[in-house]
Amino acid sequence: MVLTLGVVATVQVVDARAGLEAATQAAAAEAARAPDRASAQAEAQARFSSMVTGYPMKSAHLTVTIGGFSRTDQVQATASCVADLSWAALVLPTRLTLESRVIVPLESWRSRVP
Numbered sequence: 001m002v003l004t005l006g007v008v009a010t011v012q013v014v015d016a017r018a019g020l021e022a023a024t025q026a027a028a029a030e031a032a033r034a035p036d037r038a039s040a041q042a043e044a045q046a047r048f049s050s051m052v053t054g055y056p057m058k059s060a061h062l063t064v065t066i067g068g069f070s071r072t073d074q075v076q077a078t079a080s081c082v083a084d085l086s087w088a089a090l091v092l093p094t095r096l097t098l099e100s101r102v103i104v105p106l107e108s109w110r111s112r113v114p
Contacts, residue, residue: 005090006088009085012056012085013098015055016055016056017083017098019052019056020052020060020080020098020100021100023048023051023052023055023060023079023100024048024077024078024079026047027047027048027062027064027077028064028077028103029104030043030047031043031077032104032106032107037066037069040066040075041066044062044075048060048077052081056083057081057082057084059080059081059082060080061080062079065078072106073105073106075103076101076102076103077102077104079099079100082097083096083098
């Protein structure tokens with residue numbers, strides 16, 4: 001039984017980690033395609049929020065950093081969440097904090113001034 005709990009808890013952590021990575025990547029990509037800084041932040045947050053709801057995580061948080069929004073700048077997205085494993089406290093810690101960091105270049109065709 002303990003082995004089964006450990007396997008199920010490990011699968012939940014792997015699933016949460018994969019979801020956090022995917023949501024962070026999608027948020028950074030969304031920000032990189034945005035036409036301006038303000039919409040980049042809003043679109044990244046919206047994309048991240050919509051994706052994390054399908055994964056076993058709590059307290060998901062995203063921070064997006066954008067330089068001057070020129071062609072050579074990058075978007076850096078950093079996210080964290082908590083995988084709640086309180087149901088498997090016999091095998092693993094009750095909570096695991098997961099983090100993800102993604103850096104993507106801005107889409108050059110979006111950052112040009114007309």
